[in-house]
Amino acid sequence: GNSVTQMEGPVTLSEEAFLTINCTYTATGYPSLFWYVQYPGEGLQLLLKATKADDKGSNKGFEATYRKETTSFHLEKGSVQVSDSAVYFCALFTTGANNLFFGTGTRLTVIP
Amino acid sequence: DVKVTQSSRYLVKRTGEKVFLECVQDMDHENMFWYRQDPGLGLRLIYFSYDVKMKEKGDIPEGYSVSREKKERFSLILESASTNQTSMYLCASRGTGRDTEAFFGQGTRLTVV
Numbered sequence: 468g469n470s471v472t473q474m475e476g477p478v479t480l481s482e483e484a485f486l487t488i489n490c491t492y493t494a495t496g497y498p499s500l501f502w503y504v505q506y507p508g509e510g511l512q513l514l515l516k517a518t519k520a521d522d523k524g525s526n527k528g529f530e531a532t533y534r535k536e537t538t539s540f541h542l543e544k545g546s547v548q549v550s551d552s553a554v555y556f557c558a559l560f561t562t563g564a565n566n567l568f569f570g571t572g573t574r575l576t577v578i579p
Numbered sequence: 580d581v582k583v584t585q586s587s588r589y590l591v592k593r594t595g596e597k598v599f600l601e602c603v604q605d606m607d608h609e610n611m612f613w614y615r616q617d618p619g620l621g622l623r624l625i626y627f628s629y630d631v632k633m634k635e636k637g638d639i640p641e642g643y644s645v646s647r648e649k650k651e652r653f654s655l656i657l658e659s660a661s662t663n664q665t666s667m668y669l670c671a672s673r674g675t676g677r678d679t680e681a682f683f684g685q686g687t688r689l690t691v692v
Contacts, residue, residue, distance in 0.1 A: 499677045510583070510669055510683035511622075518678040556621065562677050565610065565629060566637075571621035 469494050471557050473570035480547055480577050488542040488573045490531075490557035498559040500524075500533055500540040501567070505554040514542075514555070547577045582606075585670050585684035592691050598657040600687050602670030608682075609675055611653035613637075613645065616667040616686070628653055660691045 474489040492498065499518045503511040515524030520535035529544045540557060557570040586601035604611065610629050614622040614637075624637030626645040634645050642664060646654045653672075657664055667688050673681040 501680075503683075508685075510685045511671075511681075512683065513680045516678060516680070560677055566624065566627060567612070567671075567673070567681055569614075569622040571619065 469498070469559060469561055469564055469566075469568045471559055471568055471570035473555075473557050473573050475571075475573070477574040477576060480575070482549055482577055482579050483546045484577075486542070486544040486547045486551075486575070488555055488557075488575070490540045490542065490570060492538050492540065492557075492559050494538075494559055494561055496561045496563050498561045500531070501558040501560070502529070502531055502540070502542050503556040503558060503569075505556065505572070507553070511556060547575070549577045549579055551575060552577050583670055583672050583682050583684040585668075585687050587687050588685060590687055590689045592657075592660050592689065594661060594691055596657075596660045596691075598660050598689070598691075600655040600657075600668055600670075600689070602653045602655070602672075602684055603651050604653075604672035604682070605651065606672060606674070606682065607650065608672040609650075610673040611647065612671040612673070612681070613643075613653065613655045614669045614671065615639070616669055622669065625655065660689075662691050665689060665691045 501516045502514040504514045515526040517524040517533035523532045554572045583604045612627040613625045628647040644656045670684040671681045
């Protein structure tokens with residue numbers, strides 16, 4: 468089946484620290500992979516995506532690389548800011564299911 | 580600016596009431612989704628629709644139904660609200676294609692008392 472596993476939170480970091488949020492997946496077929504972010508009081512919005520193996524998605528200083536051999540799509544940022552405090556969701560899409568499958572989300576809090 | 584609009588941000592209903600949650604998108608998307616979001620459980624798919632009048636059950640359809648009479652509107656119906664349906668409800672829409680982004684509404688926080 469299709470599923471996404473994310474590292475459990477919450478994660479608390481000091482400003483300018485390095486961030487990694489782990490994400491692994493299982494999928495039938497060849498999935499596209501996404502990271503979504505949810506800021507307090509808002510819906511989800513796309514942060515970045517990758518559609519084939521070894522692709523790197525990037526946006527706002529965040530990066531994630533599609534690793535087919537390890538079925539992973541870990542989110543990284545070199546220097547987090549207070550404004551990055553949010554909940555981050557890893558997701559996959561497969562054409563067979565025509566649906567997005569989400570992980571449970573990881574809450575990040577960045578303290579000054 | 581593309582938009583998915585949910586009719587209410589906050590809603591309080593009584594047990595046993597019939598509840599309608601409305602969602603409208605302005606992007607001419609074929610696919611629309613209803614999720615509920617609960618702490619520690621992430622997003623769980625209730626129903627989705629890939630065309631007008633078409634619907635598919637998601638992971639947790641029990642106690643819910645949906646309606647899609649027009650392409651831009653997707654309604655979630657709680658036939659008889661119960662306290663365990665207290666949650667955040669998120670609507671999303673998406674075009675076709677494996678790399679297409681899904682767009683989300685701001686969510687409706689429903690409390691059933």
